[in-house]
Amino acid sequence: MEKLMLLGDEAVAKAGMDAGMSGIYAYPGTPSTEIMEYVQNSERASAEGIFCQWSANEKTAMEAALGMSYTGKRAMVCMKHVGLNVAADPFMNSAITGVNGGFLVIVADDPSMHSSQNEQDSRYYGKFAMVPVLEPSNQQESYDMVFYGFELSEKYRIPVMVRLTTRLSHSRSSVKPEASREQKKILLPSDPRQFVLLPAIARNRYKYLLSVQTDLERESEISSSFNKLLDGKDKSVGFIACGLAYNYLMEIMNDHEMDNPVLKISQYPLPSEKIEIITANCNKVVVIEEGYPLVEEMLRGFPVVNEKIEGRLDGTLPRDGELNPDHVAKALGIAVNEGPPVPPVVKNRPPSFCAGCGHIDMFNALIQAMERYGPGRVFSDIGCYTLGALPPYDAINSCVDMGASVTMAKGAADAGLHPSVCVIGDSTFTHSGMTGLLDAVNDISPITVLIGDNCTTGMTGGQESSATGRLEDICIGLGVVPDHIKLINPLKKHHGENVDTIIKELEYKGVSVIIARRECIQVTMRRKKQEKTYGNNRNQPSRKI
Amino acid sequence: MKTDIVIAGVGGQGILSIAACIGMAAIESGLHMKQSEVHGMSQRGGAVQSNLRISDREIASDLIPLGKAKLVLSVEPMESLRYLPWLSENGWLVTNTTPVKNITNYPDTEEIITEIRSLKNHIIVDADKLAREIGSPRSSNMVMLGAATPFINIGYDEIEKAVKRLFSKKGDNIADLNLKALRSGRSSSSSRL
Numbered sequence: 001m002e003k004l005m006l007l008g009d010e011a012v013a014k015a016g017m018d019a020g021m022s023g024i025y026a027y028p029g030t031p032s033t034e035i036m037e038y039v040q041n042s043e044r045a046s047a048e049g050i051f052c053q054w055s056a057n058e059k060t061a062m063e064a065a066l067g068m069s070y071t072g073k074r075a076m077v078c079m080k081h082v083g084l085n086v087a088a089d090p091f092m093n094s095a096i097t098g099v100n101g102g103f104l105v106i107v108a109d110d111p112s113m114h115s116s117q118n119e120q121d122s123r124y125y126g127k128f129a130m131v132p133v134l135e136p137s138n139q140q141e142s143y144d145m146v147f148y149g150f151e152l153s154e155k156y157r158i159p160v161m162v163r164l165t166t167r168l169s170h171s172r173s174s175v176k177p178e179a180s181r182e183q184k185k186i187l188l189p190s191d192p193r194q195f196v197l198l199p200a201i202a203r204n205r206y207k208y209l210l211s212v213q214t215d216l217e218r219e220s221e222i223s224s225s226f227n228k229l230l231d232g233k234d235k236s237v238g239f240i241a242c243g244l245a246y247n248y249l250m251e252i253m254n255d256h257e258m259d260n261p262v263l264k265i266s267q268y269p270l271p272s273e274k275i276e277i278i279t280a281n282c283n284k285v286v287v288i289e290e291g292y293p294l295v296e297e298m299l300r301g302f303p304v305v306n307e308k309i310e311g312r313l314d315g316t317l318p319r320d321g322e323l324n325p326d327h328v329a330k331a332l333g334i335a336v337n338e339g340p341p342v343p344p345v346v347k348n349r350p351p352s353f354c355a356g357c358g359h360i361d362m363f364n365a366l367i368q369a370m371e372r373y374g375p376g377r378v379f380s381d382i383g384c385y386t387l388g389a390l391p392p393y394d395a396i397n398s399c400v401d402m403g404a405s406v407t408m409a410k411g412a413a414d415a416g417l418h419p420s421v422c423v424i425g426d427s428t429f430t431h432s433g434m435t436g437l438l439d440a441v442n443d444i445s446p447i448t449v450l451i452g453d454n455c456t457t458g459m460t461g462g463q464e465s466s467a468t469g470r471l472e473d474i475c476i477g478l479g480v481v482p483d484h485i486k487l488i489n490p491l492k493k494h495h496g497e498n499v500d501t502i503i504k505e506l507e508y509k510g511v512s513v514i515i516a517r518r519e520c521i522q523v524t525m526r527r528k529k530q531e532k533t534y535g536n537n538r539n540q541p542s543r544k545i
Numbered sequence: 546m547k548t549d550i551v552i553a554g555v556g557g558q559g560i561l562s563i564a565a566c567i568g569m570a571a572i573e574s575g576l577h578m579k580q581s582e583v584h585g586m587s588q589r590g591g592a593v594q595s596n597l598r599i600s601d602r603e604i605a606s607d608l609i610p611l612g613k614a615k616l617v618l619s620v621e622p623m624e625s626l627r628y629l630p631w632l633s634e635n636g637w638l639v640t641n642t643t644p645v646k647n648i649t650n651y652p653d654t655e656e657i658i659t660e661i662r663s664l665k666n667h668i669i670v671d672a673d674k675l676a677r678e679i680g681s682p683r684s685s686n687m688v689m690l691g692a693a694t695p696f697i698n699i700g701y702d703e704i705e706k707a708v709k710r711l712f713s714k715k716g717d718n719i720a721d722l723n724l725k726a727l728r729s730g731r732s733s734s735s736s737r738l
């Protein structure tokens with residue numbers, strides 16, 4: 001079959017369709033977004049009826065995927081690492097209920113925080129839930145592991161996690177696809193109470209999960225070929241390399257003709273026999289893993305000082321951040337021949353608002369309205385509007401997790417801060433802001449909620465927003481007094497009236513919502529381009545409007 | 546044979562199209578290829594780069610080690626300097642001169658050009674001007690690709706074919722303009738070698 005050039009994300013998506021998945025659920029988040037987008041943009045998805053719509057957040061996505069698995073069909077749910085925090089409840093519990101149709105949880109971690117608030121390592125969640133974790137080292141493995149993962153999931157009737165990292169998600173290489181499988185038919189679980197986690201049932205289900213742990217380890221040890229022990233002559237040092245880190249190690253070892261034992265880890269639970277062999281045969285072992293030192297900690301045991309093990313914890317490799325071939329070279333004692341240094345004339349170029357972005361005008365109005373109250377009163381959230389934290393705006397004081405602006409503003413208001421303001425995007429609001437607003441309404445906490453409604457999920461590339469066309473109704477439904485739901489148009493020419501509206505609502509001692517609505521400039525430009533190509537026919541391709 | 550290329554620019558300048566063309570040409574030439582891209586936050590006007598690795602043997606790392614790039618190809622002058630630590634001893638830096646000044650402390654362009662001139666192997670192209678001259682101001686990225694073709698170990702014909710294939714989806718006219726841009730960039734740098 002023809003080789004394809006695919007991003008790691010795309011390889012996962014293509015494999016899902018080839019392996020007969022019936023649905024993919026996701027909420028956008030870098031670096032996982034392109035998985036869903038690949039399916040949505042494929043002609044196959046609609047032809048074969050593969051469900052592929054964005055969910056309101058990662059929790060709803062995970063639960064919907066679990067529901068599809070319940071029917072006996074194969075389902076996939078995708079998210080970025082912090083999305084798994086939101087979906088942690090269904091994730092942990094799906095390990096207890098188990099699954100029916102193959103159920104894959106694809107999580108893309110972002111070491112070095114290229115586009116994230118932290119660099120948490122999802123392998124811990126896999127270990128926590130006691131489910132297998134597959135960690136591909138390249139695009140082909142990303143593809144193959146989806147096939148294998150579905151089978152593993154169905155064999156043990158438990159969820160399987162596939163852990164990607166930014167560098168693999170967003171790196172392209174050739175992938176050789178397999179022949180496509182048919183989707184599964186509906187076949188409900190044989191035990192009608194499998195998914196009923198009443199304590200008595202849950203205890204049994206948990207015992208089942210515990211009972212398969214040795215089998216899962218055997219799978220990692222012998223049944224699958226993803227974990228490989230390669231012998232080498234030079235036993236002064238051996239290497240354990242996890243996932244993508246294996247490539248960096250190979251790059252350096254090939255370039256320098258090194259011949260040491262290497263254990264490649266791409267499947268968890270860890271294969272303990274292979275680990276025993278390499279640690280017993282080598283004078284010391286360097287553990288190279290992308291993310292937190294999970295394997296290293298396990299090998300070190302307690303106390304953590306262990307002369308034989310090196311890695312991120314003893315400074316052999318950096319404690320934080322994404323790895324690269326140069327880190328690995330240094331850890332192997334190999335000199336790096338760096339090119340010329342970056343001259344001081346080069347300045348940092350942080351991301352910034354697009355020219356013509358409505359968020360700019362929203363912030364300019366807010367900044368002027370807040371002048372009389374002084375700084376430190378604006379909680380915010382995650383999205384393009386977080387750039388309001390940077391100069392020249394310096395307009396926001398927090399960005400923690402999706403939805404936290406509303407609830408933090410509430411807490412501060414409850415403490416007596418007035419005005420207490422939050423700035424949140426439309427997609428973030430329906431992801432996790434709504435429930436916090438309900439709290440504020442119920443407690444009559446005096447906050448001003450400014451929703452930057454650009455009618456899209458901007459930061460991640462302009463996916464449809466669950467909020468579009470619904471914000472006023474949602475707020476009314478949650479109990480916000482209609483007189484205090486204001487719509488403003490964030491344009492320079494409306495600056496004066498927008499400032500007045502904001503000031504009025506800041507003075508109000510109850511919950512008020514101001515919706516600053518203007519379509520994302522990127523979406524507008526994309527739409528205009530499309531209209532130019534296809535005319536005004538709204539039924540044209542790309543759902544990505 | 547191994548060619549490591551860092552492609553640099555500012556989010557929104559179309560560096561991924563450059564990478565896609567080289568990548569397609571590499572595959573058509575039967576070579577191995579890995580190409581890491583930047584998606585996400587930095588695409589909002591931040592510094593972006595793509596690591597493109599081409600080889601007749603299998604490639605391990607998606608990232609280029611420091612000091613190994615045969616070519617730094619930049620569509621923005623200041624950005625070209627950001628990746629000097631990756632440039633190999635005999636590597637080439639090929640850059641556009643038109644600055645993207647979306648930061649308040651953007652340095653004096655002359656200072657940047659002086660730094661670039663101090664490098665052993667460099668090609669400086671006013672790609673925006675060349676693109677305007679051929680009547681396709683938006684094709685400056687293809688001008689830059691053209692200017693870099695002498696340093697990419699792939700037959701020029703294959704690169705032309707890739708550009709044609711990539712842009713013909715948008716219409717023959719667009720494909721022709723981009724081919725023109727490619728040729729104009731190529732002749733501008735070839736004449737200086």
Ligand SMILES: Cc1ncc(C[n+]2csc(CCOP(=O)(O)OP(=O)(O)O)c2C)c(N)n1
Pocket residue numbers: 027028029030058080082083084086116117382383384385402424425426427428429452454456457458459460465
């Ligand atoms: C739990 C979680 N899921 C996803 C993300 C990724 N993410 C960051 S910003 C954003 C989009 C926000 O869209 P919106 O609120 O509409 O703001 P905009 O970017 O359009 O201004 C997403 C999906 C995240 N940081 N955390």
